[in-house]
Amino acid sequence: MLQNPTTKYRAFPPVDLPDRQWPGRTITAPPVWMSTDLRDGNQSLFEPMNGERKMRMFRTLCQVGFKQIEVAFPSASQTEFDFVRSLIEGGNIPADVTIEVLTQSREHLIRRTMESLKGARRAIVHVYNATAPVFREVVFGMQKAEIVELALQAVRLIKQLAAEQPETEFTLEYSPEVFSSTEPEFALEICNAVTAEWGATPTNKVILNLPATVEGSMPNVYADQIEWMLRNLDRRDSIILSLHPHNDRGTAVAAAELGLLAGADRVEGCLFGNGERTGNVDIVTLALNLYTQGVAPGLDFSDINAVARTVEYCNQLPIHPRHPYVGDLVFTAFSGSHQDAIKKGLAAQKPDTIWDVPYMPIDPADLGRSYDSVIRVNSQSGKGGVAYLMEVEYGVVMPRRLQVEFSGEVQAYTDAHGGEMTALDIWKLFDATYLHAEDAAMRYVDHHLFEATAPGKKHVQGIDLQLEVAGQAVHLKGLGNGPIDAAVHALQSAGVRVQVRSFEERSTKASQQAGDAQACAFLELAVEGDSTERFGVGLDSNIVTASLQALVSGVNRLGLQLAEQTTELEDAAA
Numbered sequence: 001m002l003q004n005p006t007t008k009y010r011a012f013p014p015v016d017l018p019d020r021q022w023p024g025r026t027i028t029a030p031p032v033w034m035s036t037d038l039r040d041g042n043q044s045l046f047e048p049m050n051g052e053r054k055m056r057m058f059r060t061l062c063q064v065g066f067k068q069i070e071v072a073f074p075s076a077s078q079t080e081f082d083f084v085r086s087l088i089e090g091g092n093i094p095a096d097v098t099i100e101v102l103t104q105s106r107e108h109l110i111r112r113t114m115e116s117l118k119g120a121r122r123a124i125v126h127v128y129n130a131t132a133p134v135f136r137e138v139v140f141g142m143q144k145a146e147i148v149e150l151a152l153q154a155v156r157l158i159k160q161l162a163a164e165q166p167e168t169e170f171t172l173e174y175s176p177e178v179f180s181s182t183e184p185e186f187a188l189e190i191c192n193a194v195t196a197e198w199g200a201t202p203t204n205k206v207i208l209n210l211p212a213t214v215e216g217s218m219p220n221v222y223a224d225q226i227e228w229m230l231r232n233l234d235r236r237d238s239i240i241l242s243l244h245p246h247n248d249r250g251t252a253v254a255a256a257e258l259g260l261l262a263g264a265d266r267v268e269g270c271l272f273g274n275g276e277r278t279g280n281v282d283i284v285t286l287a288l289n290l291y292t293q294g295v296a297p298g299l300d301f302s303d304i305n306a307v308a309r310t311v312e313y314c315n316q317l318p319i320h321p322r323h324p325y326v327g328d329l330v331f332t333a334f335s336g337s338h339q340d341a342i343k344k345g346l347a348a349q350k351p352d353t354i355w356d357v358p359y360m361p362i363d364p365a366d367l368g369r370s371y372d373s374v375i376r377v378n379s380q381s382g383k384g385g386v387a388y389l390m391e392v393e394y395g396v397v398m399p400r401r402l403q404v405e406f407s408g409e410v411q412a413y414t415d416a417h418g419g420e421m422t423a424l425d426i427w428k429l430f431d432a433t434y435l436h437a438e439d440a441a442m443r444y445v446d447h448h449l450f451e452a453t454a455p456g457k458k459h460v461q462g463i464d465l466q467l468e469v470a471g472q473a474v475h476l477k478g479l480g481n482g483p484i485d486a487a488v489h490a491l492q493s494a495g496v497r498v499q500v501r502s503f504e505e506r507s508t509k510a511s512q513q514a515g516d517a518q519a520c521a522f523l524e525l526a527v528e529g530d531s532t533e534r535f536g537v538g539l540d541s542n543i544v545t546a547s548l549q550a551l552v553s554g555v556n557r558l559g560l561q562l563a564e565q566t567t568e569l570e571d572a573a574a
Helices: 037-043 051-064 078-089 107-116 133-140 144-163 184-198 219-232 252-261 283-292 304-315 336-348 383-394 400-417 423-435 483-493 543-558 566-573
Strands: 032-035 068-072 098-104 122-130 169-177 206-212 239-245 266-269 442-454 458-469 472-480 498-507 519-527 533-540
Touching (some): 032 283, 037 068, 037 098, 037 304, 078 098, 078 107, 107 122, 122 133, 122 144, 133 144, 144 184, 169 184, 184 206, 184 219, 206 219, 219 252, 239 252, 266 283, 400 519, 400 533, 442 472, 442 483, 472 483, 498 543, 533 543
Parallel strands (some): 032 266, 068 098, 098 122, 122 169, 239 266
Antiparallel strands (some): 442 458, 458 472, 519 533
16 A cells, blocks of 8 residues: 655645746747757666667767757766767768767766867767755765855866867756756756856857756646746856756656746757656657647658667667557557547548548658558457458448448457457458358359340340359349349349348449459348348449349348249249
């Protein structure tokens, strides 16, 4: 049983901001994006990336459109240091991309970090130190004044070493850790001291990164903290305010969105949210959230599958199948009501109009994903999903009542066998139910049409219908006002009291699986004096043949049989 949380955990008090402005704002432009996949994301991996994987990830981040990429913690290991050198010496950094490196506020680590950047065109040096009470008091045993001085010593050294490397344009980034659990007044004090020490100006801005390194409160509290800082910071025109939310409470994306409303300029995070513990903010989700609200994110995820496969390879971690936008199942509906709504929505959606498809907040095609897996069928599915797959994969557009009837067959199959049915599975069941049933009492073989004159000299259609019953050939003849009516009369003459309730004929839509388009006939049949109705289906290049196949199919579905003596049937038909 859980303990009493009021005596177990500290609830961080909200910022006193009764006139907060962020709830009434709207995000109209994307932030500056900074990927930390190669640093924060990499250090969280069970097996950190080797040089080949890091280079592949770096190139993917550049292709996606990141202009700022945190590439390493150079003082942490020789591998990290060497990767920075390989980027610079190998000419692997695009002209419009700025690399970033991280260091703690320690002299030997800072010197090693600055050494790794020799020869770079531009670089962001990201320095941090602990400011939250639990770190000050428990981890380091330092007073506030000592914490401030530690940060300023680091800034002075970075400034000095940067002056010794004039070929590189340096930008300072500072993070008070953990900002979200640091007293706001102290966070403000140390941030103001850092920007003053660096000499921040509108042309030499400092990046102030305010991390929720451990997410400890609701995202609205984080937004209040950001807005309060922006109201009170010195030199606002000389600061780029950055966010770095982690996902301990599962609300990193929400915290980033509200932080942007509060006035932040920049977001740090990882593709698909990899990072320590529960991860960093998920930049793909955040960017595509903006996209669905009409804001161009400035990052290219038009081939999201390629990005996902690269990230899975480099991180050696799978992406969850329900991960927003990219998971294998996020554009898949199993629920019958969802499938029906999606099918209708896709049919109604017109090109170059506002996207408005039920249950689908984004067009899969925008992400380079197809509609092939949008609707899949299992025991929870309904007629909409079945109908969609039959139409898209095999070009068969079923009448609505046939959708209902056949979905019952699908439901019975999935109940009996379990699991998911592929489009091919559904087609096989459709074929076995309507087109080539193994237990069919009779089978269509051939027909011949002829002209006839009925009593009263009325011109009618005649048919010679050849069937196979129990391995024997049976010929039936009938007259009617058309081929189907003539065939019905031929069957009635043989004791099959069937009636046609509805008839539709359509050309199948040519598809990769079905090949060239064919005529498809649907007959809804009933037995005289009985309310039972069943569909029959026929498929042939000739519409009359398809219709006669559908008639025989429906008779078999109703369980009707010809009279037992074949010779008597032939005599009666004659």
